[in-house]
Amino acid sequence: MQAFIPRPFSSGEFPELDSLLTLIRRAGSMLRSEVVCEVRARGRQLPVHCLELGSTDPNAPAVGFFGGIHGVERIGTQVLLSYMQSLVERLFWDESLLRQLENLRLVFMPLINPGGMLARTRSNPAGVDLMRNAPVDADHGVAFLLGGQRLSRHLPWYRGSADGGLQPEAAAVARVVEQRLQSHSFSLSIDCHSGFGVKDRIWFPYARTREPIACLPEVYALRTMFRATHPYHSIYRFEPQAHQYTTHGDLWDYLYDRSRASNDHLFIPLTLEMGSWLWVKKSPAQLFSQLGMFNPLAPHRHQRILRTHLTFFDFLIRAAISNQRWRPRGAQRDVMMESALSYWYGPQGSLRPATPKT
Template sequence: MDPLHPTVDPARFAPTLDAGATFEEYEALKAILLAGSAQFDVRAVGEVHTARPSFPLYTASIGSRDPQAPAVGFFGGIHGLERIGTQLILHYMRALLFRLEWDELLHQQLQKVRLVFMPLVNPGGMWAQKRANPHGVDLMRNAPQRAESGVPFLAGGQTLSPWLPWYCGRPGAPMEVESAALLQVVHDELASRPFSLALDCHSGYGFDDSLWFPYARTRRLMAHLPEMFALKTMLEQSHPHHAYSFEPQSNQYLLHGDLWDHAYDHAPPDHVFLPMTLELGSWLWIRKNPRQLFSRHGIFNPIKAHRIKRVLRRHADLLDFLTRAAFAAPRWLPPADRRMQLQQLATACWRPRRAP
């Protein structure tokens, strides 16, 4: 069997007839999976139950089946209100399918790299138009680890009540099905390989777009700082006018239960796993259109059609850059005798800030 063209049963993605039991992004995902049934290797890695419908948690993968091949994972929709992150990944998946019809270089690329998509981690929250999942849990604060020092009140994660925002879940309880599914996908598809990248798309913080990486629980710097600094340098050199702030999340604030901290800490120490969070700055959209403040959807997403198109155009280059970086990993990953120099440069660039 051609590894780029696995067999998928299209009946699994039949249209939903009850409009009240679905939403636009979910139907768009199913349409892409159906259109790409000859290209994508599709799995349901869990199922989310709500008061009305149930939603499978889909992943779609394409490319090399070699377990040693580098891989990139693209994730979105962890927070149900942040639809633009899911839309960005769906836009990239759709474009990928069209490019496969003519792009010979893409076919060559996919012979040596694996792409993994999980664009809708929290379909129950997106269906209900809530940040949290159907149990009221903020999935981005649902991992068991605690921050090493003070976190922002409530926003850093709280265990008081699911009726308050940023609820981590009940202490000692198993992780939510969505969180566990994401971490299993990371374990099976990404961190098990010698080299992998992950990009998790969010929105809602600040006027600028940011790329954050572990840690969120501590101001200590990650073990793979030289590799992350090399990636940052490549991004600046190949896209010199990019507008991303690239830094550890702890430079902004600490929080409990960050999923990517957990995934990074549980990756094999001899593998290079570099997870990042793309935080799209929604305050800029609000400044340009203040009426969005009165819409729960508008606080986290562009509303006007031309701004949505601009966001999708602007960040597609980043996703393509990460795919190329994974493909070319042997060319830029620092050798042992260079890591110390990069460690010093990275530490000077990202020196931990003093706790407030």
């Protein structure tokens, strides 16, 4: 086997894209690689890749890994590249992984907004925030600007024009999710972000409303299993995104609601929101760095974050493979719904799952 030394993320004009291309070359024909969209930024034509491993049988479960939607949140892309590197190396020797992939599809879009990352902007090159761009309006008022705005592309959290449709990067994500995840009887996704709060959070829809999602019992089961299986890894707060703030245009709200049009599959979209304020608290000098609010700058912290979340990614894969064993059904599901409503929405549990708004 050829020796492989991963490139550090700290060199070159675009180290994440360089690392991704190196990974693709390293994996060769074992990894299916496709450029699903191209964007132009700073005089360069940049690819948006979709990478895949494993089975395409619709009866096999599928897990999608997404990152780099916001160009300044480089750590999300780096965490996924770190995980992909581990998987690619295991392809060369790990019989258990090869067996898993016979009945599992893994889909990766680790660098969704390369134009924003190259230019060090949250938005894409058109000035649009890709996580405010979906045709979904929040039920109630949202925080000024943060909740998504159509005032100007020069202000943050710009949704794009009302009749502009999805931006090319967001449309590519939607195509990949609908064709490569929601085509399976069961699928999960995790989208990696950073920048909110001091704690790492696992968010799930909705962002547009405080009403619960229909698959709340399944999310509650996942949370319960993760905490029981990894009691010393309880770093995450699982919660609906709307518990923190509501927004217009959330892409995962949109894709989740669309998936509910059909009853023959279950799609659970999760978001990993890494709590970068803690990194700033520990190293206040980060505030003076252009990317410091969203990325760990201390080398030891950076390395720790690159390995910390791999446990959760592995958990998601095992949960997807074993979904028939743990998904609550019948009366058990009703009990799980009551527990989940009580846990996230108070003892009265007065709110009930929302109907799709597509």
